[in-house]
Amino acid sequence: MRDGRDVQGYGALAATVLLWSSFALSSRAIGTSSLTEADAALVRFAVPLLVLAPLLPRTLRALVRERTATVALVLVGGLPHYLLFALGARLTTAGLTGLLVPGTVPLFVTLLLLGRQPVPPRRVAALAAIVAGVAASATMIDAGASAAGIAVLLLAGAAWAVYTLGLQRTWLQPLEIAVTVAAVSTLGALTAALTGAMPSHLLTGAVRPGDLLGFALLQGIGTGLLSTLCYAYAVRRLGSSIAAVGGALSPVVTALVAIPLFGEALGLGLTVALVLVVAGVYVFNTAPRKSRRARRTPGFSGELVGA
Known part of the structure; x- marks a missing residue:
């Protein structure tokens, strides 16, 4: 039975890696599609919102009990992050997009918590490798x-x-977080499109049906719902360390798939960056952690990337 659970866990982890890679690759493809960034954001957040709509009343009740500052932090992972991700993907390559965003999260989390908790020497070395990879x-x-x-x-x-x-920091449950981020991000993207703050082909009917369906499946369903569920299942079956290390393979998959898909080259600079950042993420996530009480939602990892 144990072996069966492990196989299922590794299957879920493999699916997570592929879904995270598809997010970076499809974000890179926005520029060659009939969708604008605002359109892609609408699809990304509106699809899971429609699926999870029955949870809206429960989520609203939970939000009343949550601190405003904490909700604001969670919402940064919605539309603001998505638009930055999409713009960065348009201005760089799929390989770099899939590498730099998830790869630098441990570095920025450590910087934001600097002075509040000690950083073990092994994690300092890991962060140094990530910085070298960015360079x-x-x-x-x-x-x-x-x-x-x-x-x-x-x-x-x-x-x-x-x-x-x-x-x-939040007491919200995973699905409540998903509903909150999807609802506010959908409203934000829709407002930007309706006011003309961002161009939209979706609202004018100038979007190709194939592009709309592809983004709805890859980003709305794939990233918005399935990747979160698969990652949570992998963590439960395999443990957070194995899941986090497996997730670190996503940039490698992205860079390799981008070669035939976009004609990108796996040059020396990207290869060195991949090795350094992935190694840094591996060491960072496998470093021993001191036992401490934290306000973390039970059974939910805060290390998800690509939502």
């Missing part, structure tokens, strides 16, 4: 990536770190 990614400027794009991706990583801290 190596700079060699790709003018080779499919721009300095502005790399900077935007780093901001997206910082936004996800803020979201991660919000997850650690």
Whole structure:
């Protein structure tokens, strides 16, 4: 029975890695589709909102009991993070997009908590490897990536770190978090499109049905629902360390798939960056943690990437 559960856990983890990679790859493809960033955001958040709509009353009751500051931290992981991710993907490559955002989250979380908790030497070494990997990614400027794009991706990583801290503080349950982020982000994207703050082809009927269906499946269902459920299942079956380390393989998968899909090259700069960042994430997530009480939702990991 144990072996069966392990097989199911590794299957869920493999599905998570593929879904996270599909998020980075599909975000990179926004520029070649008939959707704008606002359209893609609407699809990404409106689809899971429709699926989880029956949970809205329960979520509203839970939000009344939650602190406003904590809710604000959680919401940073919605539309703000998505738009930064999409813009960074347009200005760089799929390989860098899949690497820099999830890879720098441990670094930014540590910086945000600097002085509040000690950082073990092993994690310091891991963070140094991540910083070195980010520096190596700079060699790709003018080779499919721009300095502005790399900077935007780093901001997206910082936004996800803020979201991660919000997850650690909130009493909201996972599905309540998903409903909250999806509802507010949908309203934000819709407002931006209706007011003309961001262009929209979806509202004018200029979107190709195939593009709409593809993004609804990959980002709305895949990233919005399935990746979260698969990752949570993998954590339960395999433990958080194995799941986190397995999740670190997502940038590698993204970079490899981007070669035939977008014609990107796996050059020396990206290879070095991949090795350093993935190694840093591996060491960071496998470093021993001191036992401490934390306000974390039971059974929910705050290390998810790509929502």
